[in-house]
Amino acid sequence: MDLKKLELLAEKVSEPLKNETGKIHAVSHFDADGICAGSIAYQALKALGKDFDIEFIKQLEEDELKRISLVEADLFLFTDLGSGQLDNIQRYLPGKTIVIADHHEPQGEEWDKLYHLNCHLAGIDGKDEVSGAGVTYILMKHLTKEICPYVYLTLVGAAGDVQKNNGEFKSVNNELLSEAVSLDAITIKKGLRLFGRSTRPIHMALRYSNEIDLPFSDDESKCIAFLSNLGIPIMKNNNDWVTLADLTDEQEKKLATAIILNSGITSNCNNIVGNVFIIPTKHELREFATMLNSCGRMGSSMEGLKLCLGMIDSIDHIQKKYKRKIATYLGFVKNKPEMLRTTENASYLVAGDAIEDNFIGTIISILANSYIDSKICFGLANSVNGIKVSGRADKSLEGKVNLKEIVSNAVEVTGGEGGGHSLASGAKLPPGVADAFIAEIEKQLSEIGPF
Template sequence: MILTDINTFSSKFEEKIKGNMIHLVSHFDTDGITSAAIMSTILKRLDAQFSLKILKSLSKEDIQDFPKDKILILLDLGSSHIEELSSLNNQVFVIDHHEIKDTTDTTKINIINPHLSKEYENLCSAELCYLIGRKISSENQDLSHLAIIGMVGDTMEKHINKTRDKIIKDANVKVKKGLLIYPSTRPLDKALEFSSKPYIPGVTGDPKGVYEMLREAGIEKIGKTFKALIDLTDQEMKNLVTSVMLRLSSDNKEKEYLGNLFLVKFFNKIEDAREVSAMINACSRMDHPGIALAFCLGSATAKKRAERIYVKYRQHIISGLKHINKNKKIKGREYIIINAQDKIKDTIIGTMASILSFSSIYKEGTIIIAMAYNDDKIKVSSRMAGRNPKSPRNLKELMESVAQTLGGESGGHKHAAGCMIKKEHENEFIKLVKKKLDVEIVKV
């Protein structure tokens, strides 16, 4: 079981870091940032001295640049680079949940990864960090809300396993069933206007469309503002669900867009965990991971800055969706390739792919490949459409295969993966992906 593995890992972790300098490395998404916030707090409470670096992705060059005289702790990354990490003379700890090759030799490093556990439990890196902290000291229970935010950030909220349920109870989180539009704690008109998961045709990005739908649902302003989603009556919620579903085209749409809302206490207010997660993610995607981390650690100044960044980020998202909608895409059987080039930030292209995968624009199982320039490289994000796609195709293997052919690097999961290639291989990449997907479709 994962908790047995956590206990073993935690004991060795606490023993090895005593009196040593530590270099903490974490991914820049919500799970990575919350993992970094949890782990940095744990280390401070242990009086450990450490440096911290947040990365968009982990490359071989990054590993070569790691300090040679410090213990390395990698959070939410590392599983795709076990061989390189094993060759270092450093003591290495990896806390990650990404898929790992069955043939990988992990004996030379210390790793906790649910995929290596005898009984797999779907946990994110922030949850793993929290469980380690909780094992080290009960004082760290106050970090449990960050684990929940990280979990929601990695869209794992549909599956509440035994271990996750314990974390939810530790965090005293209120779980409420409802329409998966966020923030559920803010005025409904604004939540709908900026809704990207789901993307609602004729409503997202269109204030007139929002008012028309709310009028149709019989939801009116109270004074000068609309109610928040969590404050709707049962009848108002039913009416709203009907109005939203009429605008979506997915077969199992009601099941897809109704689910758990996690309400956490953050800055002494009850907040929608998805909204907090989105703010953290926005800061990193807009090149401010330091603000995201400070926000998680409770800085009021960082909170104000994060709120401003989030407004700009949502504007970028709406603009990006409009660009994708208007511009030419490469369409194949059960796949689509979107080459945004320099029109969408490389830090946002993955979010675009995710939004489209949940949007019901494409049928379940459709592969979405989204590309954007990153200096002299191209960031590629791939997603499989649908909330629980049952396609036998594996995006991690697809990205790995193409990236290796072109000398790039890759990582991810079966239904969500990515890679980084040189810009000079742009056309070759598209040809290779089309060829591989066309062959796979024939096989399937």
């Protein structure tokens, strides 16, 4: 890791921002990392007294760039996106000053009005070493120290982009973590790695956990009984549900021990108990990232930014609408069984226009954990100019199946782009190739399955 090199580059890239007296237009990605990056940029530009505005977008496609080119501004700042679209940025924003802070792999040629901060230019891998928010933070820190208290957002971004490995950060992320801890912006405690620390009732956290596998975890009432046997209440005096964050350390330890005993694990409890990272809002990193993602998917990224910067302290109204939308989509799937195709290898939810592309990943994750028996499932939904695909494999297939590879092989035949990890991957396909894509996946799974 060459953080020094990245910081040197950041100094150069920060110059045009420092000197700009005209209008700045900032554009960031609409997911958790992009919202964190945008929040850091917003806070810095505000502290510097700049004239700016900010927007969040799903993808920096040509159509978006055409629209952005009509925005009257002297400097365009792109965060958590931009590096992959250098040629189009140059083409649609000629003569403008362009600043990019991104961690996606650069594609295209640089030009003289481009000020480009990207971790890859310093030999740092943007996949798991630093988030888009991290690169933006490193840039903005050269302009104002007023963003330092928000350093933890770089790790929310990293958690949102699934950069933690076995629950730990590495490289630049780890440096940023040390900085956050030293500023008291993150507290690390040993605890249960159960998703939804402060936003899910404990019995529901057990019921829907991906991390732990209790023999009875598909039965809500048994989860409740399990907790009450341990003397852990599920409801508070004010009738609110108890969350993991409400437990005393003693209770949490007791629960962890009981979970380990009941899941029959003999070694490597690291997935269950380990470092838990708590941010000043009292949320755990990944849970906060999930909240921001729900803002983005609901078209309310700005509310996410306000939450990040402490201008509001709740997004309950968005979460409520988000949950309602998910329930509606799950209802569609149950009412239209023909949407779901099941083979001996996998299940495919071919949603067409019935489910928004922003939601297909979440829906397929939920179905994989509850409704679908197949150990591998894919969701396909129509999106602008194509089809969005999300694939999930059960964690029992770790080491046996590599979805990233399988999807990449399939898109070589169908066209489009694929990526991700061994147990969770995604793709963007051209329109009209859903059946061909499924056939390609089937061909590969037949060789290694059934599971």
